[in-house]
Amino acid sequence: MAQQKKMVEDITSMEEDFSKWYTDIVKKAELMDYSSVKGCMVIEPYGYAIWENIQKDLDARFKKVGVQNVYMPMFIPESLLQREKDHVDGFAPEVAWVTQGGEEKLSERLCVRPTSEVLFCEHYQKVIRSYRDLPKIYNQWCSVVRWEKTTRPFLRSSEFLWQEGHTMHETAEEAQQETLTMLRVYEDFYKNTLAIPAVVGQKTEKEKFAGALATYTIEPMMHNGVALQGGTSHYFGDGFAKSFGITFTGRDNTLQSPFQTSWGVSTRMIGAIIMVHGDDNGLVLPPKIAPIQVVIVPVAQHKEGVLEKAGELYHSLQEKFRIKLDDSENSPGWKFAQYEMQGVPLRLEIGPKDIEKNQCVLVRRDNREKQFVSLDNLEEAIEKALDEIHDALYQRALDNLTSKTFTAKNYDEFLDIAANKPGFIKAMWCGDSACEEKIKEDTGGVKSRCIPFEEEHLSDVCACCGKPAKHMVYWGRQY
Amino acid sequence: MAQQKKMVEDITSMEEDFSKWYTDIVKKAELMDYSSVKGCMVIEPYGYAIWENIQKDLDARFKKVGVQNVYMPMFIPESLLQREKDHVDGFAPEVAWVTQGGEEKLSERLCVRPTSEVLFCEHYQKVIRSYRDLPKIYNQWCSVVRWEKTTRPFLRSSEFLWQEGHTMHETAEEAQQETLTMLRVYEDFYKNTLAIPAVVGQKTEKEKFAGALATYTIEPMMHNGVALQGGTSHYFGDGFAKSFGITFTGRDNTLQSPFQTSWGVSTRMIGAIIMVHGDDNGLVLPPKIAPIQVVIVPVAQHKEGVLEKAGELYHSLQEKFRIKLDDSENSPGWKFAQYEMQGVPLRLEIGPKDIEKNQCVLVRRDNREKQFVSLDNLEEAIEKALDEIHDALYQRALDNLTSKTFTAKNYDEFLDIAANKPGFIKAMWCGDSACEEKIKEDTGGVKSRCIPFEEEHLSDVCACCGKPAKHMVYWGRQY
Structure with a gap:
C-alpha cells in the first residue's frame, strides 16, 4: 500500500x-x-x-x-x-x-x-x-x-x-x-x-x-x-x-x-x-481535543464475524466518542504504529478470541497499558480510560515542570543553571530592565517569563545585581 | 434610555x-x-x-x-x-x-x-x-x-x-x-x-x-x-x-x-x-439561523411575580431554544418594535393575567399572528410555531418567485417584461454569447442567470435572434 x-x-x-x-x-x-x-x-x-x-x-x-x-x-x-x-x-x-x-x-x-x-x-x-x-x-x-x-x-x-x-x-x-x-x-x-x-x-x-x-x-x-x-x-x-x-x-x-x-x-x-x-512514537493528544479519541483496530479481520463486530462497536460508540474504525487492508502492526504516531489516546483491539469472550482490548497511548474490557461495560470503560489519560498527561507534564524548575539565589547559581539545566529558574529581581538585558546576554537568551501571582521570598536581593529585590521572577528560554 | x-x-x-x-x-x-x-x-x-x-x-x-x-x-x-x-x-x-x-x-x-x-x-x-x-x-x-x-x-x-x-x-x-x-x-x-x-x-x-x-x-x-x-x-x-x-x-x-x-x-x-x-418593520429571520429564536417580553413587569415567572420560563426553555429574556426597563412597546426590527421569529409575552390563567401569548414575527398557549404545552407549541414560521417564510418567498417569473416568446415580449416587470424571464436561447451581450445592452443589465436542469420548451427559436434554440434560460437583473 x-x-x-x-x-x-x-x-x-x-x-x-x-x-x-x-x-x-x-x-x-x-x-x-x-x-x-x-x-x-x-x-x-x-x-x-x-x-x-x-x-x-x-x-x-x-x-x-x-x-x-x-x-x-x-x-x-x-x-x-x-x-x-x-x-x-x-x-x-x-x-x-x-x-x-x-x-x-x-x-x-x-x-x-x-x-x-x-x-x-x-x-x-x-x-x-x-x-x-x-x-x-x-x-x-x-x-x-x-x-x-x-x-x-x-x-x-x-x-x-x-x-x-x-x-x-x-x-x-x-x-x-x-x-x-x-x-x-x-x-x-x-x-x-x-x-x-x-x-x-x-x-x-x-x-x-x-x-x-x-x-x-x-x-x-x-x-x-x-x-x-x-x-x-x-x-x-x-x-x-x-x-x-x-x-x-x-x-x-x-x-x-x-x-x-x-x-x-x-x-x-x-x-x-x-x-x-509527545514522545518518540509520535504525537500524544489530550482526549478532549483529539480528532479521534478511540481507534478500533480489528485483529485477524478476515475471520468470520470480526469486521461485523467491529462495525457494531463503532456504531454503538460513535454518538458518544469521536471514533474511527480502520478496516483497511493494512496490517494491525502498521495500524498500531500509525495511530500512535497520530497520538490517538485510546486503541480498541478486537479479534476472534475477544469476541468469543465478549470482550475487547483497550490500549492507552500515553503508557501503552492494556486492559481487557467486557463489551457490556465498554462505554463506561472508555470514558474512564479517557479521563485517566487526561489526568496522567497532566500529572506527567506537571512533574516535568516541577523537576525542571530551579532556584538561583545568586548570579553564579543563576549562570550555572542556565548553562547546564534546561528549565525555569526562580530568582529574585530588582525591577530594573538592565538586569534583564544582562541576564539575556550572559546566558545567550534567558528572559523573564513572568512575575507569578504567588511570589516566594527566596532572598532579599536581586540575583543579578545584588540590589534590593522587588519581585520573584520565573526566567527561562523560550520558543 | x-x-x-x-x-x-x-x-x-x-x-x-x-x-x-x-x-x-x-x-x-x-x-x-x-x-x-x-x-x-x-x-x-x-x-x-x-x-x-x-x-x-x-x-x-x-x-x-x-x-x-x-x-x-x-x-x-x-x-x-x-x-x-x-x-x-x-x-x-x-x-x-x-x-x-x-x-x-x-x-x-x-x-x-x-x-x-x-x-x-x-x-x-x-x-x-x-x-x-x-x-x-x-x-x-x-x-x-x-x-x-x-x-x-x-x-x-x-x-x-x-x-x-x-x-x-x-x-x-x-x-x-x-x-x-x-x-x-x-x-x-x-x-x-x-x-x-x-x-x-x-x-x-x-x-x-x-x-x-x-x-x-x-x-x-x-x-x-x-x-x-x-x-x-x-x-x-x-x-x-x-x-x-x-x-x-x-x-x-x-x-x-x-x-x-x-x-x-x-x-x-x-x-x-x-x-x-425582510419587511417594513425590519429583519425577518428564518428560525433555524436566528441568533434569538424566542424573545420573552414581560408585561407589567413591576407587578409581583411577573419577572419571576418570566425567569422561570427562560430557564425551562433555554436548553431547547436560543432564547432571550428582556427584563430591561424599556417599555413593552419599545421591546416589541426592537425585536421585530431584529427579526426574532417568535415573541413570548407574559403578564399578570396570563399567569393567573397559566398561559402566555406567542406572537409570530412573519404575520403577527397571536395565540394564547397553556404553559403546560409551551415547549411543543414553540417548536410547532417555529416550524410553521419556517414553512410560511418559504412559501411566501416561493410565491414571490413564482409570481415574478415571466415567459417571453419573442424579443418584443422580452424587452417589455425587462422594462416593466421586475423578476425572472424564461426565454429560449440559441447558445450564442452575442445574444447575451445584446440583451444586456438593450435592457440595461439583464443577464442569463442559468440554464435550469429541467428546461421547458417554450418555442423553437432564440427569443433574441430567432435562430434555432438550444436551451431555455432564466434571465434577470442581479446584485
Whole structure:
C-alpha cells in the first residue's frame, strides 16, 4: 500500500534532536505542510481538526463569560495604525503592506492586521455613547500576519490563526478584572482541556505588549524545559481610548473615557500540545481535543464475524466518542504504529478470541497499558480510560515542570543553571530592565517569563545585581 | 434610555426605496458597521451570530458528505497565480497586492487570496501520488479579498467571509458528480435552513467561473425581483491539474491527472436573508439561523411575580431554544418594535393575567399572528410555531418567485417584461454569447442567470435572434 511507505522508524528521537523530532512529528502526523509562501503554512485536515476542537471548547468558555464574536476588516490604513504611538512602534517593523488594489496604486498603504486593537477602537468610537453601552466584550477568530524572518510550524509563522478579544469597560477596576478573568479562562482551558500545567503571572515592563499598561501571561514548559508563551491578556487603561477619542456619558452625566483590555491565544497551542505531551512514537493528544479519541483496530479481520463486530462497536460508540474504525487492508502492526504516531489516546483491539469472550482490548497511548474490557461495560470503560489519560498527561507534564524548575539565589547559581539545566529558574529581581538585558546576554537568551501571582521570598536581593529585590521572577528560554 | 433613541419609524419602506430600506435594516438591526477601510465592513455581534449559525449548519452538512476542513495561506505569490491562464485573467484585475514585508521590499508580489484554487493545487501536487490518495475533499472557512469599486454591505465588499471547497478525483465522472452533490447541499441548505427557494442550473459559457469547464449556480430571487447569485459549484476537468503537474498512479499503473471541483458560498447569504424575508418593520429571520429564536417580553413587569415567572420560563426553555429574556426597563412597546426590527421569529409575552390563567401569548414575527398557549404545552407549541414560521417564510418567498417569473416568446415580449416587470424571464436561447451581450445592452443589465436542469420548451427559436434554440434560460437583473 502507498501509505505503508511512511514508516514510523523515520522519527528522530527527542533526546537526540528535539527540534528535528518536533519537525518530524508535524510532518508525519500530517498536521501541516509547507507552502511556497515564505513563512506561511498549510494546516492539513488532522491539524485543523485539532484547531476546530480547541475553538469549540474555548468559544463555549468565552460565551459563558459574556463574550460576543464579531469580524473586523483584515486591513488597517497606515494612519489608523499610527494613532497609538507605542503600538505602531511595536508592530510596524513586522507587518505586510498592501500598496496596490486591482490596477490602481493605493493613495494610503494598508497593513494586513498583525493584531486589531486599532480597528476595534475605531468601531468602539462610533458605537459607545453612554455607560449603558458598556461593557463591550467582543472577540474575533481570524488569521493575522507578522512578517517573521525565521519561522517554525505552529510556533512562529508569518501568518497564524488566533482569537483576539478586545473589551471596553466603564471603570479601570472592571477592565483589570476582565483582564484577569480571561487569563483564568486560559489557565483553566490549558489545565482541563489541554492537560497542560503552566506558570501564570505578570510580564515585566520590558516584556509587555506594545501599548499595554500590564500584560499577563500563561507560560507552559515544553518537555525539553523551554517555555512557550501560551497566551496573553493585556490591560490598556484608557490610553487607546484617548488616542481614538472614545468617550461616554457616565452615570454622573460627565464625559469619560472607557478602559480597555485585549487577550489572545493562537495555533501556537498546537505546538505546545506536541512538545508537552509527545514522545518518540509520535504525537500524544489530550482526549478532549483529539480528532479521534478511540481507534478500533480489528485483529485477524478476515475471520468470520470480526469486521461485523467491529462495525457494531463503532456504531454503538460513535454518538458518544469521536471514533474511527480502520478496516483497511493494512496490517494491525502498521495500524498500531500509525495511530500512535497520530497520538490517538485510546486503541480498541478486537479479534476472534475477544469476541468469543465478549470482550475487547483497550490500549492507552500515553503508557501503552492494556486492559481487557467486557463489551457490556465498554462505554463506561472508555470514558474512564479517557479521563485517566487526561489526568496522567497532566500529572506527567506537571512533574516535568516541577523537576525542571530551579532556584538561583545568586548570579553564579543563576549562570550555572542556565548553562547546564534546561528549565525555569526562580530568582529574585530588582525591577530594573538592565538586569534583564544582562541576564539575556550572559546566558545567550534567558528572559523573564513572568512575575507569578504567588511570589516566594527566596532572598532579599536581586540575583543579578545584588540590589534590593522587588519581585520573584520565573526566567527561562523560550520558543 | 440611550437605546430608546433608535426608533423604528426611521426605516424607509421597501416599496418606496428598496435599496435604502436594505441599508436601513443592516444598520438598524445592528448587523454591520462601515469601517475606514475602503469597501470593508465590521460584522457586528448580531450579524456575526447569524453567520455562526449558518456555518454550524452548513459545516455539519459538509462533514456528512466527507468534507475535511483545512487552512491555506492567505497570500498567493504572483507566479503561482499566473500558472493557470484563464484564472489569472479572471482575477488579476481585482486583487490586492502586498509588495512590502516589514522593512523590506518583496522580490515577488503576493496577492491576498481572491479564491484559493492555486494554493490547493500546489498542496495537492505534493500529497497526491496514487489513486489511493483520492478523492481529496477539502474545504476552508476564511476571508477573501476582491478589490471592488462599488460596494454594498454583505452583497459586494472588498473583503468577505466564505467557505471554499476544493476537491480532486480519480475520474471525470466522479468530479462531475461531486460538483452536483455540493450544489444539492447548497440547494437543500437554502430551502431547509434559510427557507429560501431558488432557481438552480448551469451558467452559460459567458457567465462561468474563470478557468472552469462548467459552473452551476443557485439563484434565489429577492423580494424586489432581482436575483442574487447565491452559491456556485465548478467543474474544472483536469486543466488546473495539468497546469500544476498533479499526477497519480492509477489502478492500471499508468500516470494520470486527477479531476477537480470547487464550490463556495459567502456572507452574501445574509444579504439574501434580508432581501427575501425582510419587511417594513425590519429583519425577518428564518428560525433555524436566528441568533434569538424566542424573545420573552414581560408585561407589567413591576407587578409581583411577573419577572419571576418570566425567569422561570427562560430557564425551562433555554436548553431547547436560543432564547432571550428582556427584563430591561424599556417599555413593552419599545421591546416589541426592537425585536421585530431584529427579526426574532417568535415573541413570548407574559403578564399578570396570563399567569393567573397559566398561559402566555406567542406572537409570530412573519404575520403577527397571536395565540394564547397553556404553559403546560409551551415547549411543543414553540417548536410547532417555529416550524410553521419556517414553512410560511418559504412559501411566501416561493410565491414571490413564482409570481415574478415571466415567459417571453419573442424579443418584443422580452424587452417589455425587462422594462416593466421586475423578476425572472424564461426565454429560449440559441447558445450564442452575442445574444447575451445584446440583451444586456438593450435592457440595461439583464443577464442569463442559468440554464435550469429541467428546461421547458417554450418555442423553437432564440427569443433574441430567432435562430434555432438550444436551451431555455432564466434571465434577470442581479446584485
